[in-house]
Amino acid sequence: MKRIKEGRVENSAKEPGGTSTLDLALRLIDYLATQNQPLTLAQIAKTFGASKATVYRHLVTLQRHGLVRQDADTSRYEPGIKLLMLGESVRARFDVATIGRQEAEQLGAATGQAVTICRLIDWKLVVLDLLHGRTVIEFGTRPGTELSIHSSAHGKIWLAYSGPELFDHVVSQPMKQWAPRTITGAERLREEIALVRERGWAAAPDELITAVNALAAPIFNHHNDIVGSVAIVGATQFIPEPPNPEQIEVVLATAHRISERLGWRNT
Structure with a gap:
């Protein structure tokens, strides 16, 4: 070389x-x-x-x-302050992806679906980890892939649990119509985010890719700040609209366990 x-x-x-x-x-x-x-x-x-x-x-x-x-x-x-920023970004990504790996594997085994863990980095929603499911569908998403914030289950979670600055940033620019059911209006998106915050989980059936759905939940740290999101991803025939109560329960439980390992306490 x-x-x-x-x-x-x-x-x-x-x-x-x-x-x-x-x-x-x-x-x-x-x-x-x-x-x-x-x-x-x-x-x-x-x-x-x-x-x-x-x-x-x-x-x-x-x-x-x-x-x-x-x-x-x-x-x-x-x-310089840039070193602190870089260190925090790398540490947070490493913690969530590493600590959540075992829980993600268990989630995939329980549901048979692909599992993704994401984090928001510099206004971009990035996939940190992907575990393929047991179905015949294999997603092209890889660690490092950037997801759309307004049209993905992960993105809705981040919009629901981050500060208003993220929402303002997303709606201040054109929201791409990825699929027929993609939400592209600010008010409609605001209503959706309020619903996500109320129930604690998000789904995005046919919004990013037709016939594909995802079910996501937030991951918190010891400050009760969102530091990640975990989701199952699969065909709408496996993750219906709305998702099965069993699916919702296991995804929320997985997010809670990862959060607890990061110091979060459900109080």
Whole structure:
């Protein structure tokens, strides 16, 4: 495999042979993240045995991307807020997908349907995990797939249990007509979300794909904030409208167990 070199390392940086400029930037982030106080440029350069000019160029680039912050009064450097945002996003995705895996497997075994776990990331509804069911239908959805918020059971759950900002964001742009029964009006969607909040679950028969339905429920953390959603997905002949009471019960129970493992208490 061909290795792409990003450029020659300056001798003044005193870095090991073959170390790229990207490597130094990543080590700077790692180092600043482990310090308990902001550091001067001279302190950082001394730690890495590099010239202040070399370290400064890297810090400026990292600062431009929000990964490093420079205090306006002291000129000292510390980790940027972007690192916190990235860490929280990754941690939350990892927790929900990993902790919910066993419960999702049990849900799939109990219903025979495909099971998906989703999370909202930067206004996008993303599939974190997918377990195929025992039916002849296999869905093309894969982890990392983005789902429509206004026309999916997962999306309705997030609209029901997130702040009003998400609803405003969704209705502020054209809502695509994915199937004949897709909800595309703001008031109709508002009514649907109120119903979801009242009963605690959401379905979307023939709304995203004709002859396909999903039954979803919210996953909460210890702050009682929604951090995920779990659903069974299948043909409408297996998940009817409305879903069977047994299906509703098992999906809600699965969501509750995952939530409890994340510290949520049903009080």
